[in-house]
Structures are given as structure tokens and as C-alpha cells.
Amino acid sequence: MTLWWIGNAVLLLVIVPVVAILLRGVLNAAKATGQAVDALRPVAEAASKDLDAVELLNTTQEQVSQTVAVVADYGGSLDTILEDA
Amino acid sequence: MEPAAVVTLIAVVLVILALVVYLVAVILELRKITAGLDAVIESVGGIVSKSRPVNGVVESINKDLSAGTDLLEGLLDKKAGQDDAAGLVESVFPGAGASVLERQGRTGEVKNIDEVYTRGAVQLARLGRESPLGAGAMSGVALRDATYSSAAARSLYQNPSGPVADEPGGPRHRPRSPTIGTEAPAGGDSASDESSASNRYG
Numbered sequence: 484m485t486l487w488w489i490g491n492a493v494l495l496l497v498i499v500p501v502v503a504i505l506l507r508g509v510l511n512a513a514k515a516t517g518q519a520v521d522a523l524r525p526v527a528e529a530a531s532k533d534l535d536a537v538e539l540l541n542t543t544q545e546q547v548s549q550t551v552a553v554v555a556d557y558g559g560s561l562d563t564i565l566e567d568a
Numbered sequence: 569m570e571p572a573a574v575v576t577l578i579a580v581v582l583v584i585l586a587l588v589v590y591l592v593a594v595i596l597e598l599r600k601i602t603a604g605l606d607a608v609i610e611s612v613g614g615i616v617s618k619s620r621p622v623n624g625v626v627e628s629i630n631k632d633l634s635a636g637t638d639l640l641e642g643l644l645d646k647k648a649g650q651d652d653a654a655g656l657v658e659s660v661f662p663g664a665g666a667s668v669l670e671r672q673g674r675t676g677e678v679k680n681i682d683e684v685y686t687r688g689a690v691q692l693a694r695l696g697r698e699s700p701l702g703a704g705a706m707s708g709v710a711l712r713d714a715t716y717s718s719a720a721a722r723s724l725y726q727n728p729s730g731p732v733a734d735e736p737g738g739p740r741h742r743p744r745s746p747t748i749g750t751e752a753p754a755g756g757d758s759a760s761d762e763s764s765a766s767n768r769y770g
Contacts, residue, residue, distance in 0.1 A: 487572040494579040502583055506590030513597035520604035527611035534618040540625040547629050551636040558643045565647050565691055 641668060648687070655679030656688075 644653040650672055658665025658678045665678035733739060 484572060487576070491572060491575040491579060494576065495582075499579060499582050499586065503586045503590075506586060506594075510590050510593050510597065513594050513601070517597050517600045517604065520601050520608060524604060524608050524611070527608045527615070531611045531614035531618065534615055537618050537622055540622065540629075544625050544629050544632075547632045551632045551639075554636050555639055558639050562643060562646070567646055 641671065645672070648685075650674065651679045652681065652685070652687070655681040656685060659683070659685070 641653065641657075644656060648656055654665040654668040654672070655678055657668045659681040669675065669678060
């Protein structure tokens with residue numbers, strides 16, 4: 484009977500608080516993760532919006548091709564009108 | 569029932585109650601996290617899909633620009649010589665001359681061109697004098713009269729003699745823009761004049 488009471492005391496004074504503390508830790512970690520995800524959402528949306536201009540790279544590519552072609556034409560003209568070394 | 573058993577039961581119930589309360593709270597938080605991650609993944613998917621073509625496009629742009637660079641460097645090599653070419657690039661883009669030498673397969677010090685490239689200045693001056701570059705030597709008399717060389721251009725203005733004042737002694741205005749179109753003054757080189765000029769220079 485004495486051992487039973489000692490077991491009860493351990494259960495109430497040690498095990499219950501330890502279980503409560505551990506579960507509270509898990510809950511706090513979950514809440515912190517939720518806050519981090521909430522903070523991540525606008526960042527991801529903004530990053531996605533920033534990349535809207537990537538489509539313009541196709542235009543840039545065309546412009547570069549045309550510019551290089553024009554430069555090549557000018558190079559041919561310069562080759563004709565300038566003397567070699 | 570014995571008091572010890574009652575206390576044990578109470579303790580066990582407390583433990584189970586704590587487990588239930590906290591685990592339910594954790595489950596609710598995890599559901600919120602899942603919903604948040606779903607929203608984030610949507611945006612991340614947008615980032616992935618939008619940035620997918622970047623590599624190909626940028627590589628293509630780099631390829632075109634490299635071709636242009638090679639073209640201009642080749643022209644520079646041909647016209648200025650390898651030593652001067654690296655020096656000219658160095659004079660415009662400090663530090664880039666060594667790269668030119670490297671692409672030429674050479675090592676050593678880049679030639680110091682300084683601020684004025686004499687040979688280039690001479691060629692530009694000859695271009696300004698409408699000299700048939702490449703056809704003749706740099707020395708010799710100019711092929712165009714330097715004094716009256718601008719007469720054709722000045723004839724396009726309303727008052728070819730120069731700036732005029734509205735009233736005697738008043739400020740003189742800059743020459744007006746050239747008159748072009750139906751009211752353009754008669755004269756100037758026609759196509760036949762240009763062809764004759766090119767024949768003269770050719």
C-alpha cells in the first residue's frame with residue numbers, strides 16, 4: 484500500500500508535469516511553424532510576381548539577336564572602309 | 569474502492585486529458601500549417617514555371633553576345649592588330665584587355681594605348697574628309713576642299729550665310745533647321761552626283 488502511494492505521488496508530481504511540459508513544447512513548435520509559413524506566403528507571392536518580367540527575356544533575346552545582326556552589318560562596313568593593321 | 573486507487577485513476581485521467589488537449593491543439597496547428605503551405609506551394613510553383621525558360625533564353629542571349637563580341641574583337645584584331653586590339657579594349661574596359669589576350673591565345677602585358685589612339689584618330693579624320701579609306705595612303709592631300717566642304721550641307725538652311733538678327737544689333741539666332749520636302753531649296757547632290765562622286769573616289 485505504501486508503494487502504491489509512492490507510485491501515485493510520482494505519477495502526479497513527476498509524470499503528469501513532464502507530459503504536460505513535453506506536449507506544450509510540441510504545441511509551441513507547431514505554432515511557431517505556422518507563423519513561419521504565414522510569413523513565407525507573402526514572400527513567395529512577391530517573388531512570383533517579381534518573375535513576371537521574365538517573359539520579357541524573350542523580347543530581350545530577339546533584340547539582342549537583331550542588334551548583333553546589325554553590329555555584324557556595321558562590322559562588314561567598317562571592314563570595308565577602315566584599313567587593316 | 570481504496571483511496572490509493574482513486575488517486576491513481578485521477579492521475580491517469582489527468583495524463584490522458586493533457587494528451588488529448590495538447591494533441592488536438594497540435595493537430596489544429598498542423599492543419600493550419602498545411603493550408604499555409606498549400607498557398608505557398610502555389611506561389612513557388614509559379615516561380616518554378618516562370619523561371620523555367622530563363623536558362624535557355626539567357627544561354628541564347630549569351631551565345632548571341634559572344635558571337636557579337638567575337639565579331640567585333642576579330643574586326644579589331646584585323647584593323648588594329650592583336651597588340652593594339654587588346655590595348656584598345658583595355659583602354660575602354662579596364663581589366664578586359666587580359667581577357668582579349670587570353671582569347672587570342674596569348675599571354676603578357678596589355679599594350680598601354682592611353683586616352684588617344686593615334687592611328688584610329690587619323691582614320692576617323694580621314695573619314696571626316698571623305699577620303700576613300702582603304703583605297704589610298706594616309707598621307708597626301710585631302711580629296712575634298714576643307715574650306716567649302718560644308719557648302720552642300722549649309723545650302724539646306726533658309727539662311728546659308730549664318731545666324732541673323734530680327735533687328736539691327738539684336739541677338740542673332742542659331743540657324744534654323746534644314747528645310748526639307750516640297751519647300752526645300754533647289755540644288756544639292758542628286759543620285760547621279762553621288763554616283764559620279766563614288767566613281768571619282770573608286
